[in-house]
Amino acid sequence: MKQLIRMLEKTQITIGLAFLTVFFLVIMLQIITRYIGISVIWTEEVANYSFIWAIFMGAAVMVNRREHFNFDLLQRKLKGKSRITLSIFNDLVLIAFNLAIFSLGIQVVIEFWNYTWATIPEMKMGYVWLSIPIMAGTMVIYSISHLINHIETWKTKGVME
Amino acid sequence: MGFLLIGLFLVLMLLGMPIAFVIGIVALLGIFGMPYTPEAAVPMKMVNGLDSFVLLAVPLFILAANLMNSGKISEKLIDLALAIVGPIRGGLAHANILVSMMFAGVSGASQADAAGVGKILIPSMKKQGYDTETAVGVTAASSTVGVIIPPSIPMIIFAGLTNVSIGALFLGGIIPGILIGLGMMLFVYVIAIKRNFPKAARPELTKVGKRFIESVPALLTPIIIIGGIVFGFFTATEAAAVASLYTFLISMFVYKTLKLKDLPKILMDTLALSSLSLFALAAASALGELMSYYQLGTIAQEFFSDHIGSEWLFIFILIVFFLFVGTFMDAIPAMILFVPIILPTALEFGIDPIHLGLIVVITLAIGLATPPYGLVLLLSAKIGELSVERSFIAVIPYLFIIVVVLLIIAFLPEVTFFIPNLFS
Amino acid sequence: SEEADPDGDGKIKIIAAHNQTSPDNPYQTGMLKFKEVAEEKSGGSIEVEVHAGTIGTEESELVEKLQLGAADVVLVSPGFMTQTGIREVDLFSAPYLFNSYEHWLRVVDGEVGQQMAKIINEKSNNAFKLLGYWTAGVRHFYGKKPLESMDDLKGVSLRTQTSGVIGDFWEATGAIPSSISWGELYQGLQQDVVDASENAYPFFVQQSHHTTPNGKYITETAHDFTTRFLLINGEKFDNYSQEHQTIILEAAKASVEAERAATNKQDIDYKEKAIDEGAVVNEIDRQPFIELAKPIQNNFAEEIDAEQMLQAIRQLAEE
Ligand code: NA
Ligand code: NA
Secondary structure, eight states: OHHHHHHHHHHHHHHHHHHHHHHHHHHHHHHHHHHTTOOOTTHHHHHHHHHHHHHHHHHHHHHHTTOSOOOOHHHHHOOHHHHHHHHHHHHHHHHHHHHHHHHHHHHHHHHHTTOBOSSOTTSBTHHHHTHHHHHHHHHHHHHHHHHHHHHHHHHHHHHHO | OHHHHHHHHHHHHHTTOOHHHHHHHHHHHHHHTOTTSOTTHHHHHHHHHHOOGGGGHHHHHHHHHHHHHHTTHHHHHHHHHHHHHTTSTTHHHHHHHHHHHHHHTTOSSSHHHHHHHHHHHHHHHHHTTOOHHHHHHHHHHHHGGGGTSSSOHHHHHHHHHHTOOHHHHHHHHHHHHHHHHHHHHHHHHHHHHHHTOOOOOOOOHHHHHHHHHHHHHHHHHHHHHHHHHHTTSSOHHHHHHHHHHHHHHIIIIISOOOOGGGHHHHHHHHHHHHHHHHHHHHHHHHHHHHHHHTTHHHHHHHHHHHHTOOHHHHHHHHHHHHHHHHHHSOHHHHHHHHHHHHHHHHHHTTOOHHHHHHHHHHHHHHHTTSSSSOHHHHHHHHHHTOOHHHHHHHHHHHHHHHHHHHHHHHHOHHHHHHHHHHTO | OOOSSTTSSSOEEEEEEESOOOTTSHHHHHHHHHHHHHHHHTTTSEEEEEEESTTOSSHHHHHHHHHHTSOSEEEEOHHHHGGGTOGGGGGGGSTTSOSSHHHHHHHHTSHHHHHHHHHHHHHTTTSEEEEEEEOOOEEEEEESSOOSSGGGGTTOEEESOOSHHHHHHHHHHTOEEEOOOHHHHHHHHHTTSOSEEEEEHHHHHHTTGGGSGGGSEEEEEEEEEOOEEEEEEHHHHHHSOHHHHHHHHHHHHHHHHHHHHHHHHHHHHHHHHHHHTTOEEEEOOOHHHHHHHHHHHHHHHHHTTOHHHHHHHHHTTOO
């Protein structure tokens, strides 16, 4: 499991960084082409959609690393088992939410698959919407692995007390 | 229904759920409760919320700031600031403020400043005998100018939400940013004399000159960014890309302080920080959608024109409201949620959207340094190894200075528009 | 959640949306008329909630909402409709397709209009049903110098749609189509980022473009008698009762009249306002432009499989 998560995270980071690089280069291309008087119409759209992919992949990785900002006031106050219980509850809520976003995301992908990009009609909007279920799906996987960890700690705590 | 959702918001937040997800969950449940709207509107809006060219400036400005820190450009700026204000009593504290103002000219956010400058100056201030409170307070407070002096990510978001000119908003931020910096330096000067803070020996003029020349490539960055936008050479997003490229080039080839092998980490840090705030933005867009269906903007407008009737009172209420929101929410989601609601009222009262933007951005900048959720406060406290509570007490006097400048800006629009008017 | 009549009490609610935030916009006039008639004729069993930009200032977003069922009646322009995969609609955005407002009326209110409605409904699998044709006015050129002939466009950077048939047309005139967002355009004209732009009086005068050095000279090119589609979610429409369907169609008809009248009035009012505020308006011989547009229209119609419709539209020009 740990191995799998690590590989998943690495893949996702690579994808995220690749899209980040793409949109940076495309914006540079946009500036350069404008100054030499060539009109490349697709730059803005390609940059936007790469950006969306980069952000969503990054956001999923941040779930695995638990870096999304939160208030840990209560968590810091609680000790031992009740603290783990709270973590388990939070994991479950996250899983439920992301499962919902995953399935709604699939619905959106299907609904809008055949919409086309404005500047490149050959490209389908489905490729953009796909980022949603992939983000939510990986968030579910990461949260399940957190949940398993928390349940294991909860069990060992139970033995100790 | 509304109260139920607000309650849910608070409960989930206190339970320690990540804020971005709390926002998303409330949006999802809220739309679930609306008979006419499909839940799929939530993921749809998350994508649409991000689908805006101006937002691309966010990771790019973060990249520029990260490059500045990794390329040790911040250290050059600190050296320059020390050479200029070091000989004043409380020199390090003055330099802390001055370098924040210079850093702000490159960076669109405040975190990178607090992290980069704080990491160097907080330890050296402590070493020279400043109390930790002053070191942390000055660092946290002065780095808030990062979003007030242009470029500014919150201003870009505000411009995107209201369709006002980014260039004009940027120009409007210069005077308040400088006033805040000078106000803080004045305050530092007074307590420095009272508490006899150390000062550095006056450096030779040639040394100051040398430091200045060294810093010129870095100091050119704000001129390139702001000049480029205001004179129409490129858009805000393009300016952010140019800033990153320029910072990369000077730290690679002029200062030779950056190595290619540092790049993956810099890019990863950039992706991490920007995806955190932009995912929150995506979630906030979904929640904002819910508020749009309830037409809260129209409701607010009717309420204010029926019951308030005075634009000044409205501005005052606005400031108090955003001060409150800013304590527990980042500027970006706060603006996504509430700017569309207050905008119709502001326009009805005849408030210039640029004026409104400056008020909102400066007010939310204060939230960067207030608990429970104030990123630069948390960062500075961590670097200074001081509790958040004591850090906050230390930062209060400086926040008071920002509030004074904010009130000047809010109620004397002439100050706000002085520089933008020069250009139009 | 989403149902036509969630309470089963025979009452329905319709969310109607357009992308313009100004309350004075003709779109708002049209939508409010739709609301008024639908609510009045149904004795309150239809409730219409009008959103002026509040659930989306981007047309693409409104179309997506319509398909999803998050909005029931929306207004969109041909350019955005084509991104839903229905390419034929874009024919209506071809420059100089219509030579007068009357010509436009004959097309949209006649057989061609019906044919287009059928295409939209079939190609969208009944996600979209056309309720009527609105207009966003007549688009003209405005820039830093008046146009005396087409040669004056050589090398002029012009803010317009850069892709598709519109971009192709302006490129053929010698102008350089540039993309700049609507919100940044005032500044762009002020600071020489672009030399010129093109739009209908109510839109650019409201944004004060005519007060900038690069927007002061208006040449009435009349290159586009614009079409806007008033659409309803077809699946939901089919689920409404017969009576409600009839009322909605009547309300749509009333809205069409109200919106067109409001736009035509604003076209005149805002032209006057522009002149009062120092703009200079001139006319130009449109024939060379019309000739230039013809082969571009032909190619475009071939590309999107709308040749027969193009011929039908041209035949209506002379009546
Ligand atoms: Na800044
Ligand atoms: Na600082």
